[in-house]
Amino acid sequence: MHDFMLHRPTRLLFGEGQIARIAEEIPEYARLMITYGGGSIKQNGVLEQVYRALDGRFHVEFGGIEPNPSYQTLCRAIDLAREEGVDFILAVGGGSVIDGTKFIAGALRYDGDPWDIVAKRQRLVFDAVPFGCVLTLPATGSEFNEGAVISRPETGDKLDFHSPNVIPRFSVLDPTTTYSLPPRQxxxxxxxxxxxxxxxxxxxxxxxxxxxxxxxxxxxxxxxxxxxxxxxxxxxxxxxxxxxxxxxxxxxxxxxxxxxxxxxxxxxxxxxxxxxxxxxxxxxxxxxxxxxxxxxxxxxxxxxxxxxxxxxxxxxxxxxxxxxxxxxxxxxxxxxxxxxxxxxxxxxxxxxxxxxxxxxxxxxxxxxxxxxxxxxxxxxxxxxx
Amino acid sequence: MHDFMLHRPTRLLFGEGQIARIAEEIPEYARLMITYGGGSIKQNGVLEQVYRALDGRFHVEFGGIEPNPSYQTLCRAIDLAREEGVDFILAVGGGSVIDGTKFIAGALRYDGDPWDIVAKRQRLVFDAVPFGCVLTLPATGSEFNEGAVISRPETGDKLDFHSPNVIPRFSVLDPTTTYSLPPRQxxxxxxxxxxxxxxxxxxxxxxxxxxxxxxxxxxxxxxxxxxxxxxxxxxxxxxxxxxxxxxxxxxxxxxxxxxxxxxxxxxxxxxxxxxxxxxxxxxxxxxxxxxxxxxxxxxxxxxxxxxxxxxxxxxxxxxxxxxxxxxxxxxxxxxxxxxxxxxxxxxxxxxxxxxxxxxxxxxxxxxxxxxxxxxxxxxxxxxxx
The missing domain is CATH 1.20.1090.10 (Dehydroquinate synthase-like - alpha domain)
Known part of the structure; x- marks a missing residue:
């Protein structure tokens, strides 16, 4: 066996109805941003459960993070988060939304050009805005690790980055949120x-x-x-x-x-x-x-x-x-x-x-x-x- | 599958020679107490490796934590830690030393009679002094969980307690520390x-x-x-x-x-x-x-x-x-x-x-x-x- 260091500090909440517990996991007076993808969480009731759990707390929303999350989209999220003084993020979706959120979280605390984070192939993310996840598509494992993959379609780039600072604080895994997924997903x-x-x-x-x-x-x-x-x-x-x-x-x-x-x-x-x-x-x-x-x-x-x-x-x-x-x-x-x-x-x-x-x-x-x-x-x- | 919450924030350092890394894991100006058992770590060189890693930093020692760690012994450790203003503990040993250290860590931040922690069968440990482990006897898993078992031989009691606050900050797992263990262990x-x-x-x-x-x-x-x-x-x-x-x-x-x-x-x-x-x-x-x-x-x-x-x-x-x-x-x-x-x-x-x-x-x-x-x-x- 090779030597290793393993650190997985994410709190995992597994089971039906666990979304109700996110309010305990997010600081009460956080300036929260909710990130999501194409809007399926509006149809299947997941976003509704998130709202109910947050019970009127402050939040802004950023939807439209696509599969293979694109740099351009994420830059818009970073701008919004800066404007709103966001200090906690809740990613609601699958690996693309969570990976995109990791990039947003790291970029918000990074001084240079955000593209460096992936392009320079170095560990540049020394700090990040804290975030949690509500997973709706089991696949990438991003909800419990320190990696993310970001794309830049105009240049044909798809690159990963890793940092212990982008491990989620918590992840909710409710298997019923996957019932409405299309078979392909x-x-x-x-x-x-x-x-x-x-x-x-x-x-x-x-x-x-x-x-x-x-x-x-x-x-x-x-x-x-x-x-x-x-x-x-x-x-x-x-x-x-x-x-x-x-x-x-x-x-x-x-x-x-x-x-x-x-x-x-x-x-x-x-x-x-x-x-x-x-x-x-x-x-x-x-x-x-x-x-x-x-x-x-x-x-x-x-x-x-x-x-x-x-x-x-x-x-x-x-x-x-x-x-x-x-x-x-x-x-x-x-x-x-x-x-x-x-x-x-x-x-x-x-x-x-x-x-x-x-x-x-x-x-x-x-x-x-x-x-x-x-x-x-x-x-x-x-x-x- | 039943619902669950799982949170294991311990940093695991696995492999030969990993004891050398403990200095990075312990705050530099900590008032450190090193806890151990019968002294085998003095013979097999493990304590020597710990000293070398700590490189002259402040510490007090408490040895003699026995298998099935006894309340009486642990109370002496609590007294010593209080006198010395200990704010970080390093447990060097097997499950008994680690379990004992969990009790010490919890009792140092508990106002009532320490025996309540196990005897009352309630989760009374809301806070604890932080601690790490150097594991030398693979058995109990205490180096990566929130439980401990404490004994009181004079009354024939052997009771467990659990608290998320007594999960180790880090645990070093170096398989070579087990080479000198007797076959029975x-x-x-x-x-x-x-x-x-x-x-x-x-x-x-x-x-x-x-x-x-x-x-x-x-x-x-x-x-x-x-x-x-x-x-x-x-x-x-x-x-x-x-x-x-x-x-x-x-x-x-x-x-x-x-x-x-x-x-x-x-x-x-x-x-x-x-x-x-x-x-x-x-x-x-x-x-x-x-x-x-x-x-x-x-x-x-x-x-x-x-x-x-x-x-x-x-x-x-x-x-x-x-x-x-x-x-x-x-x-x-x-x-x-x-x-x-x-x-x-x-x-x-x-x-x-x-x-x-x-x-x-x-x-x-x-x-x-x-x-x-x-x-x-x-x-x-x-x-x-």
Missing amino acids: IANGVVDTFVHTTEQYLTYPVDAKLQDRFAEGLLLTLIEDGPRALEEPENYSVRANIMWAATMALSGYIGSGVPHDWASHMIGHELTALHGIDHAQSLAVVLPSLLRLTREAKRAKLLQYAERVWNLREGSEEQRIDAAIEATRGFFERMGMPTRLSGHGLDGSGIPTIVDKLVEHGMVALGEHRDITPDISRQILENAI | IANGVVDTFVHTTEQYLTYPVDAKLQDRFAEGLLLTLIEDGPRALEEPENYSVRANIMWAATMALSGYIGSGVPHDWASHMIGHELTALHGIDHAQSLAVVLPSLLRLTREAKRAKLLQYAERVWNLREGSEEQRIDAAIEATRGFFERMGMPTRLSGHGLDGSGIPTIVDKLVEHGMVALGEHRDITPDISRQILENAI
């Missing part, structure tokens, strides 16, 4: 959570037995309850398991003390930036192809994955690895997710541009061994056509 | 961790898939690496897995959202209080007998445990449950732990006293169904002779 959340887990698990063994077993527990839970989340949208238990899995997958509890990959994410981010396909859809395309190309480096963990997650115990090592990769592909497809570029109507002509963007963003040595060069990224994408 | 730690897990797992199903898988991951890790921890005392990986398992088992991450039992602990505490056998030894005696007597109420989870932890898939339900309970007993015995009172030279003549003490302490409706009456506790103990 549930599928995205399940696949995103699955790939978050494999990025921290399908690398090479370091005898971190508990992290491995926890990762396998996450994957098995998603395989069992992911399809049921599509079939039975109001099954509380199923939605609760999916929501808790999404939070735990990127919480640090499976990722501490082990090597990380993240190549699928880095390549996938460029796919999303160029072609606009959903984040999880990009992962479902990249991961199976990546696993095939990196099978030697990942051999021991792929065999463990085959046995413990897919119960594949027969046949040669090659056969078990092939079967595990195909089972992964089959799971994504069962979640309604194409696993090839052609499934998204793409013919691969964008691949050179994607590879150029990887190089531009410094993503020239990806994966747990830092050996996924731009040329290998290109092969991964070509094999995924 | 390693065995105690592994068995204690195992039973912490079963107390939160072997109850009844609430479809909390992830908590179940995480609990099973803990049990499998202990079964694989527990005996190796005895055989290969300086195997870093093995000690790291055991240490991390102990911390995670009582961290709230497997226990949130699920029913809890804790009857083995409550009965075991009385066994320890009366006969002085080690805490984990008391659990190894009580648990197998308790599982036999509560098999109907625990049937579904016992079958799941048989299959997923012990790979028992053949035979009738009764046979699989019997085999799982015997496998549990076999594991404890492989750890060098008697699983009957007779193994500790006890003939059962103390059982009426133990049952009286349970009644005196209000432990009259134990277990996840609150149906373990004093009479059933008596049967559990009688069947364990």
